[in-house]
Amino acid sequence: MAPPNDPTTDPSVQDLVAARPWLEYDAIAGLVLDDVPLAGIADTVGTPTWVYSAATMRARYKALTGAMNDAGLDVHVHYAVKANDSLAALALFGGEGAGADVVSGGELLKATRAGIHPSRIVYSGVGKSQNELRLALSEDVGQINIESAEELEMLSALAAANDRTVRIALRVNPDVDAGTNDKITTGRATDKFGIAYDDAVALYAKAAAMPRIEPVGLAMHIGSQILGLAPYRQAFNRMADLVHTLRHKGLSVTTVDCGGGLGIPYRNEPAPSPAGLAAAMKGAFHNLDVRLAMEPGRWLVGPAGVLLASVVLVKQTAFEPFVVLDAAMNDLVRPAMYDAWHGIVPVSAIDAVGPARRCSVVGPVCESGDTFARSRLLPPLVPNARVAILDAGAYGAVMSSTYNARPMAAEVWVDGGRWSVIRDRQPIDALWERERLPT
Ligand SMILES: Cc1ncc(COP(=O)(O)O)c(C=O)c1O
Incomplete structure (x- = not known):
């Protein structure tokens, strides 16, 4: 490059x-x-x-989902609202069948305002406030990606107080360097995001024992503007290992959210294709019987x-x-x-x-x-x-x-x-x- x-x-x-x-x-x-x-x-x-x-956004959504289908994968796409939160873009992707990945109460409300049903919304982010978590509970969003043990405690208390059961995934930090700009790398152990890989099994077991918390799986996101597939393969393999370990302990894992990050050729440089990403996902998860999801933003818009x-x-x-x-x-x-x-x-x-x-x-x-x-x-x-x-x-x-x-x-x-x-x-x-x- x-x-x-x-x-x-x-x-x-x-x-x-x-x-x-x-x-x-x-x-x-x-x-x-x-x-x-x-x-x-x-x-x-x-x-x-x-x-x-709009035609380019639509075509890219179809190219991405088409590549996943061609690989025999049924991947649920949650458009990362942060990339472009205009109501027009949200309505376009919602109309194509996408859900939304949101990182704030504002994004959550914008996505629903644009017609995306809360059940198709995944709520990520390292510092969701109590008010934002209450909003997510009252809207009954599809999944909350938990980023820390502290957040899990906070959500458990709020869910109990509001008499709601909430589906969560643990966002795990796979400790993989995505090789992108330092400011948009998110999956190294020293980055603020996700639960340390070695802590994930214990926290998942703890979550499974909590009232009103229903752990459904794992999530990851290693960065943005990623121009190679090797970091994805590495991270996916680590996540697949974790699924095996959790199941071995009798814990149920039904979904893996593979994050976003696929880079684009700003400078006409070689960039990975959705087909390449699909092959990496298939390589790691094909025999695991998990529902796969992803949160692309930049690549689509x-x-x-x-x-x-x-x-x-x-x-x-x-x-x-x-x-x-x-x-x-x-x-x-x-x-x-x-x-x-x-x-x-x-x-x-x-x-x-x-x-x-x-x-x-x-x-x-x-x-x-x-x-x-x-x-x-x-x-x-x-x-x-x-x-x-x-x-x-x-x-x-x-x-x-x-x-x-x-x-x-x-x-x-x-x-x-x-x-x-x-x-x-x-x-x-x-x-x-x-x-x-x-x-
Ligand atoms: C949790 C999460 N999901 C998805 C994305 C979207 O990434 P991208 O726009 O690179 O696809 C980001 C962006 O950093 C993110 O932090």
Whole structure:
């Protein structure tokens, strides 16, 4: 895999677009997403604006479930709401038959609001509050993934007090390094997530003896943007061993939740396929007679979104020019937070074929980290030109903030050749509407 900031391996604008069939250049209309010109959306809604391809999300859901079916696996998919929590995306996946993986009371309520039945919701997360657990009990969610002995005690007391029986899985930390960015690795023993592998059997037995607690199985999640299958195989095998041990002790294990994390080729790099993941799941679990589940987020929605932005100005320097956009790290924080690489392509077809030269693409926020690309080979961009930042459908709008008093960008949904605004741009006075001067 190319090092994250090695510009010599950057794919060209043409290579990036060719690898994403939902995007195409039209000589006149410029960059189109599912036949809808992005320039038209920018003219009407302004920039910065997120634009999502519903068809791409649908196709990816079908590709993922199809790969599982082809491998002879009946896998229950719980869409990881954190990746993109727009009601439109939740309703789309719910309509396709997915459940939801949620990590907060807010996500739980959003998922049900979008029509996903609570029985198809799995509640994960390392620090669910008492109020959130009460909400999960009153909604009677399908499964709560327990992350610590302390949480199990808390839930047991709440379940008894509320006279509810709750299905739980133990989220086990398999102590496997997923080889991804340190900030999104979750399955090493030193990470805050899950129950230590060696403690899992004793805690499972304890849970089975608790009133109002019904342990149904195990869960794991080793990280996000995982670009190899070896860590999955290792973790799945450890989970399969645990299922054997638990059953040997007479404990019932009916389900294994295999987590999410499948990476996407932001830089056109090789990335694992759903078929590869299915083979890894089958290899570990085929003879265990367990109901398999998974919680994918990024793989389903990441490639389906772009962040549309306009060039404010091009600042010439003694080194390379800075192309300053009207989008910033408050909109898309992944480059600043994870040194993430995102493709950037001009919206105009004429701009796209200009001679490439090196520049840095930055936002206007007062931090040097507000940099989308450093020393990137791009065709010349002039003030008011539009660009699309690619693969921004996951961990994009959901992670945005109003830092530097910048309102949250609009979100647009493209489906069947038409587009509609699914979230209005935040009005400027909304920035202070919930504030008061102290009395
Ligand atoms: C518990 C859990 N499940 C699922 C996901 C989704 O991961 P991804 O978007 O990489 O598929 C995450 C993300 O970190 C997670 O923490």
